[in-house]
Amino acid sequence: xxxxxxxxxxxISLLIFLLFLAGWHFATLPPTTTSAAxxxxxxxxxxDYAKLMGKSKESESKVTGFPNPAxxxxxxxxxxxDPFYDNGPNDKGIGIQLGYSLARxxxxxxxxxxxxIPLGFVLGxxxxxxxxxxxxxxxxxxxxxxxxxxxxxxxxxDSSISGVFVIFIxxxxxxxxxTSFGVAAVRREWINVARTLEVSALRxxxxxxxxxxxxxxxxxxxxxxxxxxxxxxxxxxxxxxxGIGYFVWNEWNNLSLTSVMFAILLIGVVGMLLDLxxxxxxxxxSYVD
Amino acid sequence: xxxxxxxxxxxxxxxSRSCCCGRxxxxxxxxxxxxxxQELASLNRVRDPETLNQDVIEEALMRAxxxxxxxxxxxxxxxxxxxxxxxxxxxxPMASLQAMAQEKxxxxxxxxxxxxxxxxxxxxxxxMADPLGFYKKQGLNVSLHKTAGWxxxxxxxxxxxxxxxxxxxxxxxxxxxxLGTNPTQMRIATIQxxxxxxxxxxxxxxxxxxxxxxxxxxxxxxxxxxxxxFLLRYYLAEHGLDPDKDVQLRVTPPPEMVANLRAGNIDGFxxxxxxxxxxxxxxxxxxxxxxxxxxxxHPCCAFGMSDDFVKQNxxxxxxxxxxxxxxxxxxxxxxxxxxxxxxxxxxxxxxQPETVVEQVLTGRYADGLGNIKNVPNRADFDPLPWYSMGxxxxxxxxxxxxxxxxxxxKTITEKIFLLTDAKKYMKELGQTSPESGYKKFKIMGxxxxxxxADTYVNSFTIKR
Numbered sequence: 001x002x003x004x005x006x007x008x009x010x011x012i013s014l015l016i017f018l019l020f021l022a023g024w025h026f027a028t029l030p031p032t033t034t035s036a037a038x039x040x041x042x043x044x045x046x047x048d049y050a051k052l053m054g055k056s057k058e059s060e061s062k063v064t065g066f067p068n069p070a071x072x073x074x075x076x077x078x079x080x081x082d083p084f085y086d087n088g089p090n091d092k093g094i095g096i097q098l099g100y101s102l103a104r105x106x107x108x109x110x111x112x113x114x115x116x117i118p119l120g121f122v123l124g125x126x127x128x129x130x131x132x133x134x135x136x137x138x139x140x141x142x143x144x145x146x147x148x149x150x151x152x153x154x155x156x157x158d159s160s161i162s163g164v165f166v167i168f169i170x171x172x173x174x175x176x177x178x179t180s181f182g183v184a185a186v187r188r189e190w191i192n193v194a195r196t197l198e199v200s201a202l203r204x205x206x207x208x209x210x211x212x213x214x215x216x217x218x219x220x221x222x223x224x225x226x227x228x229x230x231x232x233x234x235x236x237x238x239x240x241x242x243g244i245g246y247f248v249w250n251e252w253n254n255l256s257l258t259s260v261m262f263a264i265l266l267i268g269v270v271g272m273l274l275d276l277x278x279x280x281x282x283x284x285x286s287y288v289d
Numbered sequence: 290x291x292x293x294x295x296x297x298x299x300x301x302x303x304x305s306r307s308c309c310c311g312r313x314x315x316x317x318x319x320x321x322x323x324x325x326x327q328e329l330a331s332l333n334r335v336r337d338p339e340t341l342n343q344d345v346i347e348e349a350l351m352r353a354x355x356x357x358x359x360x361x362x363x364x365x366x367x368x369x370x371x372x373x374x375x376x377x378x379x380x381x382p383m384a385s386l387q388a389m390a391q392e393k394x395x396x397x398x399x400x401x402x403x404x405x406x407x408x409x410x411x412x413x414x415x416x417m418a419d420p421l422g423f424y425k426k427q428g429l430n431v432s433l434h435k436t437a438g439w440x441x442x443x444x445x446x447x448x449x450x451x452x453x454x455x456x457x458x459x460x461x462x463x464x465x466x467x468l469g470t471n472p473t474q475m476r477i478a479t480i481q482x483x484x485x486x487x488x489x490x491x492x493x494x495x496x497x498x499x500x501x502x503x504x505x506x507x508x509x510x511x512x513x514x515x516x517x518x519f520l521l522r523y524y525l526a527e528h529g530l531d532p533d534k535d536v537q538l539r540v541t542p543p544p545e546m547v548a549n550l551r552a553g554n555i556d557g558f559x560x561x562x563x564x565x566x567x568x569x570x571x572x573x574x575x576x577x578x579x580x581x582x583x584x585x586x587h588p589c590c591a592f593g594m595s596d597d598f599v600k601q602n603x604x605x606x607x608x609x610x611x612x613x614x615x616x617x618x619x620x621x622x623x624x625x626x627x628x629x630x631x632x633x634x635x636x637x638x639x640x641q642p643e644t645v646v647e648q649v650l651t652g653r654y655a656d657g658l659g660n661i662k663n664v665p666n667r668a669d670f671d672p673l674p675w676y677s678m679g680x681x682x683x684x685x686x687x688x689x690x691x692x693x694x695x696x697x698x699k700t701i702t703e704k705i706f707l708l709t710d711a712k713k714y715m716k717e718l719g720q721t722s723p724e725s726g727y728k729k730f731k732i733m734g735x736x737x738x739x740x741x742a743d744t745y746v747n748s749f750t751i752k753r
Contacts, residue, residue, distance in 0.1 A: 045661065052648055052655035054570055090435040091637035150444075157448035159441075240437035249437060253408055253544040254640040255571065 108167025120179025178220025182213030411590035485668030486580035490557035575657025690753030
């Protein structure tokens with residue numbers, strides 16, 4: 001029965017996708033008007049002008065208006081056929097760009113986890129600290145990554161570390177809040193048992209609280225990873241240099257919507273894969289009472 | 290094809306760049322390209338960089354002094370080459386400029402350099418020096434970094450992430466004075482380009498060619514401290530519009546200008562190329578006027594570095610200076626413009642269709658109104674950083690309230706524009722330092738004299 005449902009769902013997904021492609025194709029068909037623009041140029045002057053505008057026969061490659069699915073497919077093939085080329089600092093393959101972004105996200109996220117999880121434990125175990133730090137967390141939490149960027153550039157004086165810092169500062173809050181919530185919500189009985197057995201504080205944290213709070217902590221990490229992946233594109237568009245965000249910006253420079261859309265698709269796919277990894281981890285640590 | 294570039298004292302040599310394009314028809318495109326490649330190879334082989342430096346400086350001077358070809362030729366015929374040379378040397382510290390350009394004492398202190406640039410044609414000399422090997426020839430390993438905007442260039446220069454950079458010529462002045470950042474002493478080594486900008490309007494404004502009809506327009510400029518801002522303000526004010534009240538000026542990075550124009554967020558922009566031409570190519574805008582119609586020969590972008598860098602790495606600086614001068618010399622010659630377009634158009638640099646870049650550099654372009662225009666000096670490359678240009682920039686900063694109070698125009702400029710060093714070198718050589726690196730020029734018909742900058746500022750009716 002479940003299998004049957006899955007199959008039907010997949011079929012409907014495919015149908016929606018095909019409808020979407022067809023809609024896209026028809027929406028981007030060139031207008032079939034017989035206006036002056038499409039009439040063949042009459043004089044040498046007109047022909048020269050058309051050539052300068054990229055509209056002569058030799059310059060078919062010019063893409064104006066919204067790209068159609070075929071052009072998008074071509075762009076995808078072009079980028080994916082050679083994803084790891086490296087032509088100096090301003091021209092690298094999509095694979096290398098993605099690698100840079102993932103490395104930055106990984107680094108910023110790891111540092112954030114290293115800070116947020118221990119700190120979250122402290123907050124969760126001490127209601128006093130929780131109350132004392134709460135105002136700061138509430139103020140810092142909603143600040144947009146782009147607002148941090150000028151400040152980071154000014155103080156850190158290095159654009160790629162600034163990028164990592166921005167990921168750090170934006171992905172730390174969900175982990176911190178979820179960890180402290182998870183730790184605070186560990187059942188009283190379990191803590192009391194630990195206390196009667198006179199377990200040391202460290203053993204209590206690692207053997208009782210951590211496993212109990214793990215699913216909540218991982219939820220926090222999953223949310224944070226989503227945010228980090230959102231932030232990296234914005235940060236790299238601003239700072240430039242390398243990464244998928246830079247790729248988007250550079251293609252915007254060229255006003256190439258096809259490549260921008262390809263990058264958007266790729267960002268979505270990679271974001272989904274990252275989320276899947278954390279979903280798996282979450283399953284791994286959850287338990288049923 | 291002869292190697293005709295830069296013969297400043299050859300009376301027969303026509304340096305007005307009048308022979309532009311049209312040489313190669315479509316069928317022969319390939320052949321012409323091959324020829325150009327060969328020419329370039331022979332240029333690199335035959336021309337000694339020192340001579341080229343010497344010539345580019347003298348060439349720039351000759352052209353500045355005698356913009357009219359006939360006058361210049363007559364002058365040279367009348368007085369002879371040597372007299373001309375002496376006469377000009379009395380005006381500008383040519384010998385010391387050349388000496389500085391050639392100095393090869395000691396080894397290069399820093400070989401690997403990071404140089405920032407914005408992907409616009411103004412950066413052509415700086416960019417082409419990379420693929421054409423001008424940096425390598427000077428023993429430098431330069432990596433060029435495409436940067437997302439001027440504010441970031443400023444920050445990366447202040448942070449010392451870049452060793453040298455493409456600048457808007459007002460930027461080093463503003464940065465040195467601490468406007469919009471904390472003060473960091475910057476230097477302008479060369480002006481990258483002159484002219485090469487335009488006012489582009491949305492196609493729906495085809496009938497509004499008189500700026501007086503622009504009340505309420507939203508116009509984009511690339512940066513506050515840019516020639517674009519000052520030229521646009523000047524142009525608007527000359528037509529009776531107050532740029533702060535009657536229109537809205539928006540700081541927008543050049544690549545976003547076309548996208549915003551298409552979306553109708555802005556009515557037009559005074560921006561760098563190739564984005565003016567790109568707006569035409571994408572059929573969203575037309576070129577209202579070229580910036581050279583406001584001030585023919587205005588400086589635009591510059592090549593500079595921090596004062597610290599120059600002091601700590603004098604030999605590296607000299608090598609970098611030579612490389613960029615060589616590139617400017619080549620870019621200046623109209624015969625090479627198509628080749629320049631070809632090498633700077635790829636993804637790693639401008640990332641633009643080659644035909645768009647070529648139209649900008651050769652000056653044979655579609656204007657978006659159905660006409661083909663032929664303006665060979667639409668964009669030009671002239672590296673000499675005249676003091677008077679710096680003073681004009683400061684006068685406009687004063688005029689629009691970017692700087693307040695007494696302004697010591699000349700002292701500030703001479704500290705930042707590198708002609709100062711030339712004077713110092715002259716003194717060391719035991720020569721009397723020349724009066725100045727000041728020349729007069731006209732902006733929309735009004736003459737600017739650097740000696741009376743304050744009077745100039747006060748002569749405008751619209752000012753802050």
